Amino acid sequence: MTETSPMASTSRPAALHAYFGYRDAPAALSWLERVFGFDTITSFPDDAGGILHSELRRDDAAIVVFSDRDGYERPPRKGDTTGFGAYVSVADATEVDAVYARALAAGAxxxxxxxxxxxxxxxxxxxxxxxxxxxxxxxxxxxxxxxWDEATGPVIVSRAARSRPPRASPSARGRSASPGHRPARRRAPTRSAGGRNLPGRAPRPGPAGR
Known part of the structure; x- marks a missing residue:
């Protein structure tokens, strides 16, 4: 049996999915819909009353939920994180506050x-x-x-500024700091057969290409 909501045909495909194995997946689907505002797009039940595979969407966020039949271990939280989790972007601060309040009221x-x-x-x-x-x-x-700036604290850096390559200095571009001035090219001295430098004359190759 497959359950599909109308949202399945209108949502933009997600490039990244997170997947979660819940011990009570049917209850988790209901909780995620009611508390976090996800919509179940597709759900395939298994033969034991659980969930073989389900897909949920919340705007551009997409997750997969299934029944944990193998008793996967959950890492303990150390401080304020288990080391991994899901981040969901929302429209504004009011929505963040509302999700938090609903979650705590629902047992989170x-x-x-x-x-x-x-x-x-x-x-x-x-x-x-x-x-x-x-x-x-x-x-x-x-x-x-x-x-972060050590002297002033947080600094907002625009995406354009982060992606712009550094501007080369005038000397790095082979120009002097004075507009319109082009530095003279220096010719490397060459040597005559007698070993004296002869400016401006190309050397003749010696034996064995020396």
Whole structure:
């Protein structure tokens, strides 16, 4: 049996999918839809009442959910992360706050409360009821991001500035700093058969190409 929503024919194909094996995948699908706002696009049930394969979308984000039949180990969280997770970009700070509130009310664990970062992102981090780590934020990867200056703190660097090659100095381009002045070319001295330098004359090759 396959369940497909109308969104399947209108969504832009995603270039990257994250996949999650949930111990109770049917409950996870319902939770992800209700709390995080995902839509289930396709779902294939297995013979044991679980999920063989399902695909969910939230705007440009795409994930795959299936039933964990093998008891996969979950890495423990050290500090504020397990070392990996999913990041979901949202439209604005209000949406970040709303997702965080819904998640905690639905049994998730709060890791980062919604807050602004020094580089302009508003984000939160949550562990869902089965321990998977989710971060929601207003930053969209690929857009201009911050840099750090030891003296002044965070600095926003535009994408154009990051991609522009460094401008060569006048000396590196073979020109002097004075406009219109072209430096004279120096001729390498050559040697006569007697060993004296003869400026401006090309040397004749010696024996064995020397």
């Amino acid at each position: 664990t709060g890791i980062w409360e919604p807050a602004d970062t020094e580089w302009g992102n508003h984000r939160c981090r949550i562990a869902d009821p089965e321990g998977f780590e989710w971060t929601f934020g207003t930053y969209r990867p690929g857009e201009p991001q911050g840099a």
